Amino acid sequence: xxxxxxxxxxxxxxxxxxxxxxxxxxxxxxxxxxxxxxxxxxxxxxxxxxxxxxxxxxxxxxxxxxxxxxxxxxxxxxxxxxxxxxxxxxxxxxxxxxxxxxxxxxxxxxxxxxxxxxxxxxxxxxxxxxxxxxxxxxxxxxxxxxxxxxxxxxxxxxxxxxxxxxxxxxxxxxxxxxxxxxxxxxxxxxxxxxxxxxxxxxxxxxxxxxxxxxxxxxxxxxxxxxxxxxxxxxxxxxxxxxxxxxxxxxxxxxxxxxxxxxxxxxxxxxxxxxxxxxxxxxxxxxxxxxxxxxxxxxxxxxxxxxxxxxxxxxxxxxxxxxxxxxxxxxxxxxxxxxxxxxxxxxxxxxxxxxxxxxxxxxxxxxxxxxxxxxxxxxxxxx
Numbered sequence: 001x002x003x004x005x006x007x008x009x010x011x012x013x014x015x016x017x018x019x020x021x022x023x024x025x026x027x028x029x030x031x032x033x034x035x036x037x038x039x040x041x042x043x044x045x046x047x048x049x050x051x052x053x054x055x056x057x058x059x060x061x062x063x064x065x066x067x068x069x070x071x072x073x074x075x076x077x078x079x080x081x082x083x084x085x086x087x088x089x090x091x092x093x094x095x096x097x098x099x100x101x102x103x104x105x106x107x108x109x110x111x112x113x114x115x116x117x118x119x120x121x122x123x124x125x126x127x128x129x130x131x132x133x134x135x136x137x138x139x140x141x142x143x144x145x146x147x148x149x150x151x152x153x154x155x156x157x158x159x160x161x162x163x164x165x166x167x168x169x170x171x172x173x174x175x176x177x178x179x180x181x182x183x184x185x186x187x188x189x190x191x192x193x194x195x196x197x198x199x200x201x202x203x204x205x206x207x208x209x210x211x212x213x214x215x216x217x218x219x220x221x222x223x224x225x226x227x228x229x230x231x232x233x234x235x236x237x238x239x240x241x242x243x244x245x246x247x248x249x250x251x252x253x254x255x256x257x258x259x260x261x262x263x264x265x266x267x268x269x270x271x272x273x274x275x276x277x278x279x280x281x282x283x284x285x286x287x288x289x290x291x292x293x294x295x296x297x298x299x300x301x302x303x304x305x306x307x308x309x310x311x312x313x314x315x316x317x318x319x320x321x322x323x324x325x326x327x328x329x330x331x332x333x334x335x336x337x338x339x340x341x342x343x344x345x346x347x348x349x350x351x352x353x354x355x356x357x358x359x360x361x362x363x364x365x366x367x368x369x370x371x372x373x374x375x376x377x378x379x380x381x382x
Contacts, residue, residue: 002179003117007129009168010110013073014137016164017103019145020080021045022243023161024092024099025226026145026236027154031089035227041096042223042343046336048101053336054195056108057329061322065109066172066179072105073169080162084155104332106165111332112325113179115316124266124313128257131309135254135301138247146240198319198330206373207314208334210270213370214307215338217277220363221246221300223343228284228356229293238290245294250305257306270310271374277303278367285357303367 021042028038060068079098083091111130118126148157172179198204222243229239253273260269280300287293311331319327346359 003114003126005171005175005178006110006113006117007126007133009171010130011133011136013103013106013165013168014134015141015144016076016080016137016161017141018134018137018247019141020099020158020161021222022142022226022240023145023149023154023157024096025223026149026230026239027083028089028092029227029230030154031092033089036344036348037089038223038227039343039346039348041092042219043340044093044096045100046338046340048097049104049336050333050340052101053104053108053329053333054326055329056105057112057325057327057332060109060112060325060329065113065325066176068105068109069172069179070169072102072107072109073165073172076102076106077162077166077169080158080165082158084158084162087155100336104336108325108329108332111312111316111328115324115328123316124261125258127309127313127316128254131254131257131306131312132251134308135247135250135305138250138301139244140247142240142243142247143237144240146235146237149236195326195330198323198327201318203314203318204327204330206267207311207318208331209373210274210307210370211311211315211331211334212338213274213366214304214311215335216342216366217281217300217304217307217363219338219342220281220346220359221297221304223346224356224359225284225293225297229290232288232290234290242290242294242297246297246301246305249298249301253302253305254309257309261310266310266314267374270307270314271371273303273306273310274367274371274374275303276300277307278364278371281360281364281367284360307370 024041024045025038028041033041056068076099079095079102082095114126114130115123144160145157148160199208225243226239229242234242257269277300280296280303283296283299284293287296312328315327315331316324319330346362349359349362
């Protein structure tokens with residue numbers, strides 16, 4: 001079944017997508033990078049996807065999702081191998097935007113296919129399954145990276161990360177006839193597509209703003225938790241386990257998305273999730289215990305873990321069917337835009353104040369704002 005294949009390959013690929021960013025951060029720190037430099041690396045990761053995600057979505061709508069799948073996995077594998085052969089901080093500044101761009105191609109195609117192959121309540125369930133794969137990667141990726149660094153060192157860890165999309169790429173090539181060709185919908189107007197048309201939809205604006213809050217929280221957690229843990233003297237494995245606690249909670253909460261949304265709607269669940277996330281961010285600077293930090297990360301995972309799939313569902317449903325990939329890519333553009341803006345800005349703040357507490361508390365305010373814009377009628381789309 002095509003959907004099962006897509007969900008399986010996505011789940012496996014997310015191990016590298018999540019693990020490589022932790023590997024990039026820890027390797028940069030090992031090479032002497034500070035909060036500002038690591039913030040810039042995260043920003044570069046999102047730069048090309050931010051600029052090109054919508055174009056990738058339009059390609060998927062007008063041509064074929066499989067084109068993005070081939071180019072995405074193949075180029076992603078090549079870029080992951082480069083730090084092994086050219087070990088330096090400067091190479092990380094080159095490969096970071098390549099990782100972001102090439103992985104984005106794969107994500108646009110697979111998210112659009114999940115939506116196209118589903119409908120109604122089944123779509124919510126299938127996006128939940130897709131997100132379960134992402135949370136599985138959030139658990140396994142940091143743990144695999146942490147163990148690889150502690151046992152083999154940083155450079156071999158890059159080869160391990162590259163082997164995963166390489167194997168998935170081979171499966172896509174050999175099973176390409178199983179994957180559906182999604183012919184572009186015919187609007188019948190011939191009018192040029194304008195992004196402003198989608199932004200004019202209230203439901204789309206809400207989805208994008210909510211997604212911006214979620215991504216800011218994810219970026220700051222992924223950036224500052226390794227920095228905070230490293231400053232406390234934790235090993236890479238311990239940091240990986242703390243990060244993995246987030247992914248474990250995300251897995252659990254995503255199982256609950258279909259029944260909860262059937263009862264109260266996507267927006268109400270998203271409002272509650274962001275409120276829980278705000279409370280979790282407030283607790284991070286209050287403890288130096290690895291166990292308590294893992295517990296706080298778990299609570300954060302319960303909140304932010306369902307934020308991504310819910311905003312994904314809201315964005316897909318907000319756009320017209322003939323522009324589904326473009327709607328998905330607009331959400332991704334906001335996600336990667338957060339990668340560009342949030343890490344360097346908060347990296348500068350972190351370097352200036354010399355502490356993480358104000359950063360985490362500011363993020364708690366952002367989560368609270370995201371919860372506020374989703375208040376009101378659970379099923380309202382305005």
